Amino acid sequence: MSTIAEKILAKASVEKREVVKPGEYLNCNIDLAMGHIALAKVAANFMGIKKKYRKVWDNEKVVGILDHFSPAPSERWALAHQMIRKFAREQNFKYFYDIKEGICHQVLPEKGHVAPGMLIVGTDSHTTTYGAFNAASCGIGYTDMTIVFIKGTLWFRVPESQLFEINGKLDKRVMSKDIILYIAGKYGTDIGTYKSMEFVGDAMDNLSIASRMTISNMSLELGAKFGFTPPDEKIIKWLKPRTDRPLELVKPDEDAKYSETFQIEVDNLEPQVACPHSVENVKPVSEVKNVKIDQAFLGSCTNGRIEDLEIAAEILKGKRIHEDVRLIVIPASQEIWLEAAERGISKILIEAGGIIGNPNCGPCFGAHMGMLAGGENCISSSNRNFKGRMGSEKAGIYLASPATVAASALTGVITDPRDI
């Protein structure tokens, strides 16, 4: 009678509860706590705590990573990075990833920190990404993180769970990003507020782990607390060579209770585009065709994985992008970057006119490496198109799949990747 969220929270509860119900408040033990640039604030909070208690509860359960503003674009951020390195050293973090590794949500699973059934918190909203590995994971702020670092526990409200049944076969060059954008457009970005989402159905079963990560990642944009994709053998296969953690899948009971169930058919799904300035302002690509773009961004924790670079290379192979377009490609991790180099993917993208940057968040949240000026448009594989997110408030950000980003870079206008 329990959903995935209810099972994981019950198991994590300090009181060791057998069963929990939506709406209950629990204190839970945290299995893993990830901190990024917000660690600078956690470190500052630590200074306000009595010296003898100023210590992380378990130095093997925390992971620090520098992925935002990496390498530091200004002295101010260099200072923040310096503070964080010092904090990680003082607190004897067993796992600390400096600027070269890549984006937190890619690096943590790659390095074996994530496994089914874990309760994970991170100082980043897209921490929901680990739902693709059957972990209950969500973003928190730095004050919450300070509490976790000291006590190893945090309060949770048991969320209602929603079921998204997604069936059908995706057309060639239609990607999981198109599914999640379609859901955002159809149901709005608050459909999942405070809730745990479970995405099931044959379309979900057929997706790769990388494609599922895109959906778990963007479930946050629909308001979700957790975003689970199918708990199946693909997860075990992906994680096995990377971790020695126990790999036991947490599946919902057959009679689990869902607050809502949604049915989605993807058989004839067109590529989707979220238009400025909201993730729910979604249109099929045919309705935004011919919008002129100045920049195309392929990267971020949503779509900076090898399959994303691969499909872009397939579209751009032997061609040159439009002369008025800047194509910025940022692999999500060093592992991905290396693979792209080894397999000749990077070469194709560079020869097509792309610029490849080091693995990090890059322009996704408006830090550096591709800000927009007023009046410019960017088609982006990232997850947010809020006003001013990538620079000027007068710039327009269009969110789309890596295939649509690559096709649009080629023509200079928003383009259906199936037309190339």
Place this chain on the structure above:
Amino acid sequence: MVKKEWNPVLKGTVWKFGENVDTDVITPGKYLDNLGECKKHVLETLDPEFPANVKVGDIIIADKNFGCGSSRETAPEILQDMGVAAVIAPSFGRIFYRNSFSIGFPLLEADNIAEFFNKGDIAEVNIETAVVKNLTTNKTIQCKEIPKILMDILKSGGQLELLKKELKARSKAEKQNK
């Protein structure tokens, strides 16, 4: 953070916003490296008067999903720092919701709250009973009550203050045991 005595009754002038006010329009990413500068731009794209004219004690009333978007705690922090006493909306982005209570910044939820207020109205809010009055139009709205666990955090002035209290008690107990 301004520390003051816990008082459940707030009275202030209303600022009104629509739905899906995201954390990026509250604290835009490009000003995050300078919160002083950031204050001059809080919510300016939605209401250009806000940064210059917001006063201590003012209350924000918005439509659904206020504070959606990123986990940046600067969003509730800066509103609190600029004097905003509370935000009332039908729903909030969940991380904004957590972060607000974490720093002792009260939020109330009521489905149709936005219909009852215009910019400039005077609101009286009782955090404990969750009753909100529009003193300009003489209407009363019952919001959802704040769960006890969050009320305790609010009354302590935020989670850090609560933690410090706990650690003090722990320290005392340890000393007595010696």
